[in-house]
Amino acid sequence: MERKERNSEADSRADFGRWLRQQLESRGYDLRIRGGGQGKFAEDSGIGRATISRILSGQGATDTRVLAQLAAALHIPLGEVLVRAGILDPSELRAVQEPPAPGERRITPEQAAEELGLTDEHRRRLFVNMTQTLQRTAPEGGQSTAGH
Structure with a gap:
């Protein structure tokens, strides 16, 4: 059971990394090795380049401050980012948004x-x-x- 939970967490982190990659590329950040997009987004968002790199490589992010910075930089509601990061599930977000x-x-x-x-x-x-x-x-x- 513990192994299954770890795999699920790893899948969730990888999904979040893919989602962030898609968000950045759709906004014009070149994420190829020498494209400079990670550094540019780190500069634009105020998030450390190493943190951006970890998220994109599927190692995830659970620090809500980082996720809030991501949301602000991407102009996406924080709730959506928290769901994408696996911090909240959609029903938990709905319960908060629509009590x-x-x-x-x-x-x-x-x-x-x-x-x-x-x-x-x-x-x-x-x-x-x-x-x-x-x-x-x-x-x-x-x-x-x-x-x-």
């Missing part, structure tokens, strides 16, 4: 107890029961069932 509207996220009392860290079974049951009581709709006379 649920208030009241849209419904959880059960049991899930709420879990999220609140209620581990004592007695307190947990009390919390769940009280929450369920408060969630009940009031009967037709406007009085809640808790008042009876």
Whole structure:
């Protein structure tokens, strides 16, 4: 399993290197050995040439400062760069960009107890029961069932 994860990480870094190469070449940077494009982009972006070289060779980049500099230099949203670098997956980015509207996220009392860290079974049951009581709709006379 550990070997599979390492291969996946290596694939992700290589994919990111290919993606960055494509981005730079499409912007006119000549990345051939003597083309000078790596040095020019390093100068333009403020990122060290060795760092650019490591990323392009598939060794990746996880330093968010470097990724933010890449995003700024390429005029690409940071979120997209973080996804391309394998730092975030697309669903994580969507969750940050499009949080649920208030009241849209419904959880059960049991899930709420879990999220609140209620581990004592007695307190947990009390919390769940009280929450369920408060969630009940009031009967037709406007009085809640808790008042009876």
